Amino acid sequence: MAGTKMTGAEIFLEMLRREGVEVVFGMPGGAVIQIYDHLHDVDFLKHVLVRHEQGATHMADGYARATGKTGVVLVTSGPGATNTVTGIATAYMDSTPLVVFTGQVPTSLIGNDAFQEADIIGITRPITKHSFLVRDVDDLAPAIRKAFYLAKTGRPGPVVVDLPKDVITAQTTFRYPEQVEIRGYKPTYEGHVNQIKKAARVISEAKRPLLYVGGGVIMSGASQELRYFAIENNLPVTMTLQGLGAFPGESEQSLGMLGMHGMYWANQAINNCDVLVALGARFDDRVTGKLETFATKATKIHVDIDPSTIDKNVRVDIPIVGDVKRVLKLLRQYMPKKPDTKEWWAQIRRWQQECPLTYEKSDGKLRSQFVIERLWEKTRGDAVVVTDVGQHQMFVAQYYKFQHPRTHITSGGLGTMGFAVPASIGAALGRNDYPVFSISGDGGFAMNMQELLVAKAHNLPIKFMVINNNYLGMVRQWQELFYNEKYSYTDLQGLNPDFAAVAQSMGIKALRVARMDQVDDALQQLLNYSEGPMLVEFLVEKEELVFPMVPAGASVSDMIVERLNPQRMV
Amino acid sequence: MKHTISILMENRFGAFDRVANLFSGKGFNLHSITIGETELRDVMRMTIVTSGDDQIIDQVIKQLNRLVDTIKVVDLSEHDRTERELALITLHYEKGNLQEIKNICDIFRGRVVDINNKSVMLEITGPPAKIDAAVNVLMPFGIKEMARTGTVALKRGEQIRQPQEVG
Ligand SMILES: Cc1ncc(C[n+]2csc(CCOP(=O)(O)OP(=O)(O)O)c2C)c(N)n1
Ligand SMILES: [Mg+2]
Numbered sequence: 001m002a003g004t005k006m007t008g009a010e011i012f013l014e015m016l017r018r019e020g021v022e023v024v025f026g027m028p029g030g031a032v033i034q035i036y037d038h039l040h041d042v043d044f045l046k047h048v049l050v051r052h053e054q055g056a057t058h059m060a061d062g063y064a065r066a067t068g069k070t071g072v073v074l075v076t077s078g079p080g081a082t083n084t085v086t087g088i089a090t091a092y093m094d095s096t097p098l099v100v101f102t103g104q105v106p107t108s109l110i111g112n113d114a115f116q117e118a119d120i121i122g123i124t125r126p127i128t129k130h131s132f133l134v135r136d137v138d139d140l141a142p143a144i145r146k147a148f149y150l151a152k153t154g155r156p157g158p159v160v161v162d163l164p165k166d167v168i169t170a171q172t173t174f175r176y177p178e179q180v181e182i183r184g185y186k187p188t189y190e191g192h193v194n195q196i197k198k199a200a201r202v203i204s205e206a207k208r209p210l211l212y213v214g215g216g217v218i219m220s221g222a223s224q225e226l227r228y229f230a231i232e233n234n235l236p237v238t239m240t241l242q243g244l245g246a247f248p249g250e251s252e253q254s255l256g257m258l259g260m261h262g263m264y265w266a267n268q269a270i271n272n273c274d275v276l277v278a279l280g281a282r283f284d285d286r287v288t289g290k291l292e293t294f295a296t297k298a299t300k301i302h303v304d305i306d307p308s309t310i311d312k313n314v315r316v317d318i319p320i321v322g323d324v325k326r327v328l329k330l331l332r333q334y335m336p337k338k339p340d341t342k343e344w345w346a347q348i349r350r351w352q353q354e355c356p357l358t359y360e361k362s363d364g365k366l367r368s369q370f371v372i373e374r375l376w377e378k379t380r381g382d383a384v385v386v387t388d389v390g391q392h393q394m395f396v397a398q399y400y401k402f403q404h405p406r407t408h409i410t411s412g413g414l415g416t417m418g419f420a421v422p423a424s425i426g427a428a429l430g431r432n433d434y435p436v437f438s439i440s441g442d443g444g445f446a447m448n449m450q451e452l453l454v455a456k457a458h459n460l461p462i463k464f465m466v467i468n469n470n471y472l473g474m475v476r477q478w479q480e481l482f483y484n485e486k487y488s489y490t491d492l493q494g495l496n497p498d499f500a501a502v503a504q505s506m507g508i509k510a511l512r513v514a515r516m517d518q519v520d521d522a523l524q525q526l527l528n529y530s531e532g533p534m535l536v537e538f539l540v541e542k543e544e545l546v547f548p549m550v551p552a553g554a555s556v557s558d559m560i561v562e563r564l565n566p567q568r569m570v
Numbered sequence: 571m572k573h574t575i576s577i578l579m580e581n582r583f584g585a586f587d588r589v590a591n592l593f594s595g596k597g598f599n600l601h602s603i604t605i606g607e608t609e610l611r612d613v614m615r616m617t618i619v620t621s622g623d624d625q626i627i628d629q630v631i632k633q634l635n636r637l638v639d640t641i642k643v644v645d646l647s648e649h650d651r652t653e654r655e656l657a658l659i660t661l662h663y664e665k666g667n668l669q670e671i672k673n674i675c676d677i678f679r680g681r682v683v684d685i686n687n688k689s690v691m692l693e694i695t696g697p698p699a700k701i702d703a704a705v706n707v708l709m710p711f712g713i714k715e716m717a718r719t720g721t722v723a724l725k726r727g728e729q730i731r732q733p734q735e736v737g
């Protein structure tokens with residue numbers, strides 16, 4: 001193909017082919033109509049027509065998180081582009097590789113307030129790893145090549161490529177840019193050997209070591225190295241929301257999630273450890289609580305590929321910039337001896353008995369926790385579980401023991417409601433080894449439920465679960481605990497639709513469950529149904545609270561572990 | 571403490587915006603910012619004066635480095651350096667004090683670059699502290715307008731390495 005004249009649109013598609021793109025999530029419009037004209041005829045990739053461009057970015061995000069590949073989005077200029085913003089910010093906060101192609105008005109009209117013009121490069125500048133406005137068709141192939149390279153390497157993230165209409169229609173001789181050379185961008189993959197040796201010495205001398213594992217471990221594919229390292233040295237492992245799945249949740253060595261709604265014993269362990277090893281984690285405020293009291297007794301080791309995360313929130317003693325997988329490999333080699341953690345483990349077991357994770361089961365009412373617990377029993381970690389944002393999200397993180405990397409998909413950094421429905425569609429398109437569950441609250445489900453139509457259009461066997469407490473539950477929880485029980489605009493009773501009926505109107509099989517004894521059967525039906533999407537709406541206890549909880553800004557030792565006055569519940 | 575940070579970056583559409591955005595987005599202090607060409611056609615130098623404690627400055631440097639279009643970021647405060655700024659200052663004068671203004675201008679090795687029957691424009695260059703001092707002394711005469719370029723700076727002696735050699 002080299003040497004032949006091609007239009008920008010043709011170059012665009014040729015570049016996607018060379019990048020190995022299998023699926024594009026998009027919505028056509030005037031600025032990209034020429035690309036769509038060609039898209040109709042290509043067979044090397046699948047185009048998924050979304051119903052709202054926010055859905056496209058979340059689908060691409062879910063696809064990327066589930067597969068490790070880069071998610072690709074194609075939208076038109078103006079409103080098409082601005083609709084992608086929430087999805088781009090979501091991906092940015094959780095470091096997901098995306099390349100978002102936006103149409104743009106012709107270069108001659110840029111800045112003219114032309115029809116459907118929006119400065120999407122400017123709008124997305126703070127929420128992208130990088131972006132390109134392609135102003136000449138000769139720059140198109142290099143820009144696309146760089147965009148994919150930047151999205152995927154180093155700390156991954158979303159990249160926007162803005163394509164003016166005249167660039168798409170212009171012709172040039174296509175040349176594939178074999179090399180990518182970006183002189184200002186050289187991610188460090190190999191950790192500093194002396195630092196790694198030092199860390200190994202410190203860990204081996206530790207009495208109370210703790211591994212604090214974030215999403216970076218999953219991104220770098222380091223789960224197996226982590227497992228070896230933790231098992232060889234008998235180290236306790238706690239995970240952030242994004243880290244869940246990096247280490248098997250069912251393992252005796254897993255302490256589960258830490259932080260605001262983390263396990264009591266995990267937070268106690270953070271408070272009392274003498275060596276804290278942060279792996280691909282960024283000391284987010286939902287994890288640390290009050291910084292002044294976070295892990296004060298610990299020598300802190302921090303491994304991360306992004307130097308800017310080091311010393312950002314918490315001062316560390318041994319920083320190691322590099323790819324977690326490679327660093328862990330060396331760390332294992334350099335361990336002079338195993339640390340003696342027997343007493344430490346005994347202490348952790350005491351904490352686990354002191355304050356186990358529980359909820360009220362005796363009154364026969366259907367609670368979210370029960371639904372999640374049953375889902376865990378039915379799937380035992382062999383499922384991809386996508387969650388939305390709110391109480392149900394935290395219940396999943398607490399009660400579902402994720403066993404494998406890339407099986408837990410949720411918007412952690414931005415906390416984007418409306419994420420789960422589209423993200424699960426992306427996940428289902430990328431994965432067929434495990435069933436895909438999509439769990440939303442009633443509030444978040446309504447934010448992007450139009451995308452159910454996409455699941456139906458492609459007959460994706462996604463298991464949609466709406467955990468309906470008829471409340472914006474997580475906000476209600478804060479109102480109950482911190483705002484004198486003034487439930488300002490959080491009650492959705494009487495405002496919610498019959499979600500099962502909504503799904504049915506789209507030709508999606510659906511049912512409603514209101515009792516504990518119906519849950520197993522409903523979950524089994526979800527698992528068995530493989531012809532297409534299916535939805536179950538669970539009508540759960542309205543006023544359940546997520547415990548334990550560290551109030552925002554408090555020390556992790558100031559955990560609230562239960563409702564002070566259970567009688568208050570109706 | 572004030573820090574003078576020198577950035578070599580790609581001479582490319584939007585590169586400047588990313589740096590400026592970073593300062594507003596992250597809430598870093600920005601005292602002055604200059605940008606101009608370098609000896610290399612495709613590289614621009616930006617000089618930024620910022621302030622903050624060690625942790626903030628560490629973040630400023632790291633966040634600047636993280637931008638794809640920045641080629642080299644140096645905190646010149648850690649080095650022997652030359653800093654210069656240029657100011658244009660327009661003052662009202664009355665018959666009696668023109669000579670006085672001229673004298674002050676001479677002390678600061680400035681130049682009169684424009685004059686009419688009401689006002690006089692001075693050009694003063696030097697380290698930022700010298701400009702501060704000049705402004706301070708001239709203030710009582712009634713400064714009508716002032717434009718300062720912001721600080722430009724270079725490391726002395728051993729130069730910052732050429733960008734081609736970087737990494
Ligand atoms: C787009 C968006 N808007 C608002 C919020 C603030 N918020 C966080 S949780 C929540 C309530 C979620 O309610 P629901 O989806 O019903 O889930 P539940 O907490 O009841 O399980 C809200 C409004 C958010 N996270 N995202
Ligand atoms: Mg709800």
